[in-house]
Amino acid sequence: MIRGIHHVAVHVHDLDRMMKFYKDAFGFELVGEAFSWRDSDFIDRIVDVPNSAAKGAMLRAGTCYMELFEYEAPKPTVSRGLQPYDKGYTHFCVDCTDIEKEYERLKGLGMTFSQPGPIDVGHVKSIYGRDPEGNLIEIQQTADHCDFRMGKLPPVRS
Numbered sequence: 223m224i225r226g227i228h229h230v231a232v233h234v235h236d237l238d239r240m241m242k243f244y245k246d247a248f249g250f251e252l253v254g255e256a257f258s259w260r261d262s263d264f265i266d267r268i269v270d271v272p273n274s275a276a277k278g279a280m281l282r283a284g285t286c287y288m289e290l291f292e293y294e295a296p297k298p299t300v301s302r303g304l305q306p307y308d309k310g311y312t313h314f315c316v317d318c319t320d321i322e323k324e325y326e327r328l329k330g331l332g333m334t335f336s337q338p339g340p341i342d343v344g345h346v347k348s349i350y351g352r353d354p355e356g357n358l359i360e361i362q363q364t365a366d367h368c369d370f371r372m373g374k375l376p377p378v379r380s
Contacts, residue, residue: 303356
């Protein structure tokens with residue numbers, strides 16, 4: 223039985239810096255200890271990357287886990303953050319209760335936004351921004367009449 227998405231993984235260039243950013247920006251806390259590997263056929267099979275080496279950490283905030291990776295080998299082939307139209311997983315979204323306040327707070331923590339403020343669509347207010355390494359993050363605030371607000375998710379079953 224599928225119970226839901228467990229975590230989102232983000233590749234970063236500076237694990238320590240980005241762990242601090244996600245803690246300060248969104249309240250993510252380290253779960254357990256940070257980890258690393260090198261010359262591990264076992265891990266290479268799991269991640270499906272031969273001759274890999276990386277360090278990482280599992281973080282938790284609210285109802286979400288996030289796994290951060292900093293690969294040393296192989297070296298990344300893409301250095302910029304993805305655009306919303308690129309192929310693959312392009313962003314994750316955090317839900318908040320006061321988007322204008324969060325927009326200002328996150329700008330102060332190093333997020334960049336191309337719009338001067340959140341856009342009110344009626345059922346949701348939303349804005350896309352980038353973390354200090356260019357990864358795309360959506361910030362949203364849903365209206366009470368929105369069909370996909372957090373309160374409509376069923377409780378997690380064991």
